[in-house]
Amino acid sequence: MTALPDAEALLPALAAELRARLGPQTAMIGLYTGGAWLAERLHAMLGLSVPLGLMDIAFYRDDYARQGLKHDPKRTRIPFDVEGRDILLVDDVLYTGRTVRAAMNELFDYGRPRSIALVVLADRGGRQLPICAQHVGARLELPEDKRLRLRRDADGRLRFELEDAR
Amino acid sequence: MPANPQLDAQGRLRHLLSIEGLPRETIERILATAESFAGVTERDIKKVPLLRGKSVFNLFFEPSTRTRTTFEIAAKRLSADVINLNIALSSQTKGESLLDTVANLSAMQADIFVVRHASSGAPYLIARHVKPHEHVINAGDGRHAHPTQGLLDLYTIRHYKKDFASLTVAIVGDIAHSRVARSLIHGLNTLGAREVRVIGPQTLIPTGVEALGVRVFHDLRAGLREADVIVMLRLQNERMSGALLPSAQEYFMSYGLTPERLALAKPDAIVMHPGPMNRGVEIDSAVADGPHSVILPQVTFGIAVRMAVMSIVAGGA
Structure with a gap:
């Protein structure tokens, strides 16, 4: 059994790394659900003045024809003008890259950002698309039959959990 | 109790024919999903790629402007191709049967039929005869349901x-x-x-x-x-x-x-x-x-x- 990284312990270093690249046009968007929790934490740690955006990529997924629409899609809310922004796109786990592709497609339906950087708490390899993260909390290798998920406890603390992939 | 023709064996919604008989979870799921789509309709680009490549046939055997238009807008915002058929004015008057009309449209590779008909039950009849990948949405049938x-x-x-x-x-x-x-x-x-x-x-x-x-x-x-x-x-x-x-x-x-x-x-x-x-x-x-x-x-x-x-x-x- 692989030892999972301590999600809370990764946060300060990741925030410090992001602080170095903040500019006047920086804005953050978290991807539901794990990425939204992570983004809420990072957004607060960095004290960003532009309000946090939250995105659910359910309407942009590439497996709709096979899987159907997921059950409880959240409403994407981007409370700032995307045009010309430097976007920090935040997700919990980077795996195949398909979620990130979908998120970029959705983002461009809101406007044309100046740049997008991908921020993840864990990169587990296994990419199926040419996508990489600019800011990574931890890197680990996991077998294909495992799913790495971020959980949020009742007290707000984040932790990783390993499940059997369906 | 007869099987609900709207649901498949796994309980998934395959056709929408009537609210009667829909489980509460299904209704709540539709309303929650609509809430997310309401966000899409407030954007400058009011379109998502979900139904790209799919064809929606609006089959209106009875006139309607608002319902047909809103179905057309909805389908277009999902990136589907929409074909409007005002059948009150065409095949039916030439004597073609309902199922023949649908079979012909199916041969044109339909994915969703949106059906309005003056006879109660017409969408049910169509739903019983369509292919597994085709879906029927009732847009008003007689006095029965909308x-x-x-x-x-x-x-x-x-x-x-x-x-x-x-x-x-x-x-x-x-x-x-x-x-x-x-x-x-x-x-x-x-x-x-x-x-x-x-x-x-x-x-x-x-x-x-x-x-x-x-x-x-x-x-x-x-x-x-x-x-x-x-x-x-x-x-x-x-x-x-x-x-x-x-x-x-x-x-x-x-x-x-x-x-x-x-x-x-x-x-x-x-x-x-x-x-x-x-x-x-x-x-x-x-x-x-x-x-x-x-x-x-x-x-x-x-x-x-x-x-x-x-x-x-x-x-x-």
Whole structure:
């Protein structure tokens, strides 16, 4: 059994790394659900003045024809003008890259950002698309039959959990 | 109990034919999904790629502008290709049978049929004969059902009122001929509304309607008292010709919604109408255009609700 990284312990270093690249046009968007929790934490740690955006990529997924629409899609809310922004796109786990592709497609339906950087708490390899993260909390290798998920406890603390992939 | 023709063996929604028989979770899922689509319809680019490459056939055997248009907008916002067929004017008049018409359209590679028909049950007949990857959405069949209208009514109520368990909903007018009323009553009961009232003259309220779980009122004033939601139904002109009603003026005197009558309902009551409205027949202009009216938001919500229905039925293998 692989030892999972301590999600809370990764946060300060990741925030410090992001602080170095903040500019006047920086804005953050978290991807539901794990990425939204992570983004809420990072957004607060960095004290960003532009309000946090939250995105659910359910309407942009590439497996709709096979899987159907997921059950409880959240409403994407981007409370700032995307045009010309430097976007920090935040997700919990980077795996195949398909979620990130979908998120970029959705983002461009809101406007044309100046740049997008991908921020993840864990990169587990296994990419199926040419996508990489600019800011990574931890890197680990996991077998294909495992799913790495971020959980949020009742007290707000984040932790990783390993499940059997369906 | 017969199998529900709308659901597949796994309980997934494959066709939307009627609100009657839909599990509460399915209705709630449609409403929650519509809420997310409402966000899409507020953007500059009001389009998502979900149904890219799919074809939606609007089969209207009975004329309709609003419903057909909102289905068309919904399908286009899902990136589907839309083909509108006004069949009242074409094949049917040449004698082609309903199933032959559908078989021909199926050969043109349809994915979703949106069907409006004057005969109750026509969408069921089509749903029984389509291929596994084809889906049927009932856009109004005879006096039977108009499920997307019922769902957008539920969405509107939830938007303004949140909790169904505390609500009194009054539906006013021609209950006997209204597929809108029927669909809404089933939906309100499934979601647990506290009280559903139907109000109208004896000739326009079907006998035994109480079995649907509603309270019947023939006096508008009594029925409106303390209502949270008022749904005015359109009085169809063709009803006027028979013996059912004396005249539009007399109907308005007894059952038209005026500001004075609206004042009997709760102060924050909302007024709904499925359209098209007959001003001065079932509703006074001062009410239709007044602060309680949510008649135009209903139309906007209807697009998001139809996007939700199409993307739920057409998704998955």
